[in-house]
Amino acid sequence: MTSAAARGRAVRERLLAAAVELIPERGWTAVSTRVLADRAGVTPSVVHYHFPTLQALLREAVIGMMRQVMTDVDTLLDTARTPVRAVEALLASVDQYTGADPVSLLFVEAYLAAGRDEELRGLINGVIDGFRKRFGQWLHDRGVLAAEETAAVVLACVDGLLLHRGLGSSPDIQSVIAAVCRLVTSGGRS
Structure with a gap:
């Protein structure tokens, strides 16, 4: 990989990481290109160089984190x-999450x-459906009735x-x- 490509990849990763930090801090609709660029240490034009829209960047960031969490669950x-x-x-x-933590x-x-x-709804459904099917198959392989529904x-x-x-509210x-x-x-x- 060339050094320019490596720098570009590093900038993309910083933008995605900044989005993962800002969404919980400010809320989805309060994350602007300018705020995101500032957090990532780049100019606002760099955001649109790497992503077609701010929403595309936010989607990619959250889906990446959801996939990471699902990998942990796997x-x-x-x-x-x-x-x-x-x-x-x-x-x-669930104990590792307070409900007010960033994730x-x-x-x-x-x-x-x-x-x-x-589009975001479809992406989230893809992550959830994929895990539900894997978990459902896992349950089925171990003799659980209605395994996918149980999952x-x-x-x-x-x-x-x-x-x-x-x-x-935290039940026992x-x-x-x-x-x-x-x-x-x-x-x-x-």
């Missing part, structure tokens, strides 16, 4: 030996923006818990884990 599945252990690990992973806020802002941005319910539970945390996670584990044990193997 790692949980790699270490879980049973459906019960997988559910326990997924739901326990939680980034996801909430992205979900809100997706309500008005069809959807478990993932919705994780999202719901994160949203509730942002509102200051052990009680939630026990309730959700029943979904993967009725008719399947634990």
Whole structure:
């Protein structure tokens, strides 16, 4: 890779990182080209050199972070030996998020923006659908009935818990884990 190409790639990465920082800090609609460029240490014209629009940059930044989080969740599945252990690990992973932390806020802002941005909605759905299918197949391979539907319910539970945390409501996670584990044990193997 030439040094110019390497510098260009580094600038793109700084812009994406700046977006991931600014969206939770300011909110999706308050991130401007000027503010983003300033955070990344570049001129505003550089933003549009690397991305067709500010919205395209914001989409790429948030989808990149969502994929990173899903990769971390995939790692949980790699270490879980049973459906019960997988559910326990997924739901326990919620503890690392307060609901007011930058990743939680980034996801909430992205979900809100997706309500008005069809392209973003499609990209987020792609990330969620991909993981739900992988998790559903994982559950199916371990004998869980209605595996993909069960995967959807478990993932919705994780999202719901994160949203509730942002509102200051945190049900006892052990009680939630026990309730959700029943979904993967009725008719399947634990």
